[in-house]
Amino acid sequence: MAHVIDRDKWAEAPDRWQGELQCGPFGSRSCLIFNYVPGIGGGPRLHKHPYAEIFIIRSGIGLFTVGDREIEASAGQILIVPPGTPHKFTNLGPGPLETTDIHENGSFITEWLE
Template identity: 35%
Template sequence: MAALWSPVERGPARHYAWGGGNDGWHLVQRAGLSVIAEHVPPGGRERRHRHALARQFFYILSGRACIELAGKDVALAAGQGLEVPPGLPHQFMNPYDEDVHFLVVSQPTTRGDRTDD
C-alpha cells in the first residue's frame, strides 16, 4: 500500500526506446491499466496497428501530432486528446517540426494485444 502514496516520475528504470528515436516511460504498468509518457521527435511514427481488447486514450502534453484512425487523420495539439476504441486500426505520427510529448492510457494493458496492419 505504501506505493500508492509515492509519486511516480519518468526515470531510467521506467524508460524504453521504440521505433528508432521515440521514447516511452511506463508510469503505471498493471494488467488492467497502463499509463505511458511518450516522446516522438519530428518525423517519428509508430506502425499502423490495432488492439483486440485495449481501449486507448492519447493526450498531448506539448507539441502537435496526428493520429490516423481507421483511414481518417486527426490532428491534435497540446491540451487535446483522442480515444481509440478496441479493434480500430490506428497510427500515431509526428509530421510537424517540433517534438511531441503525450500520455497514452490503455485499459486493459496492450501487452500481447497488438496486431500490426
C-alpha cells in the same frame, strides 16, 4: 495498497519523460506509454488493441490515423481510440511530439498491421 514506481523503473532515458509501464502487476487495469517523438514523421506504425487507448497530447502536433479518419491533434487535446480500431500517429512538427498514452489493460496486447 498504494504503489510508488520510481522513474528509473520505467524511463528509457533519465532526462526524458519517455518509456512505458505495465501496471497490471500493481493491481491496475492500465498500461502507460510516455512518448517523445523528436523528428517530423516519427511515430508508431499501424496497429490495434482489443481495448481502448487514450492519447493525451502534452506538446506538439500529431496526425493520428484512426480507422479511416485522419485527425490532427495538438497540445492539450485528448483522443480516445475505441477497442479493435487500427491506429497510428506521426509527428507533424515543427518540434517534438509528446504524448501520454493510457491503455485500458494491465498488460500490452498489440497486433501490428504494418
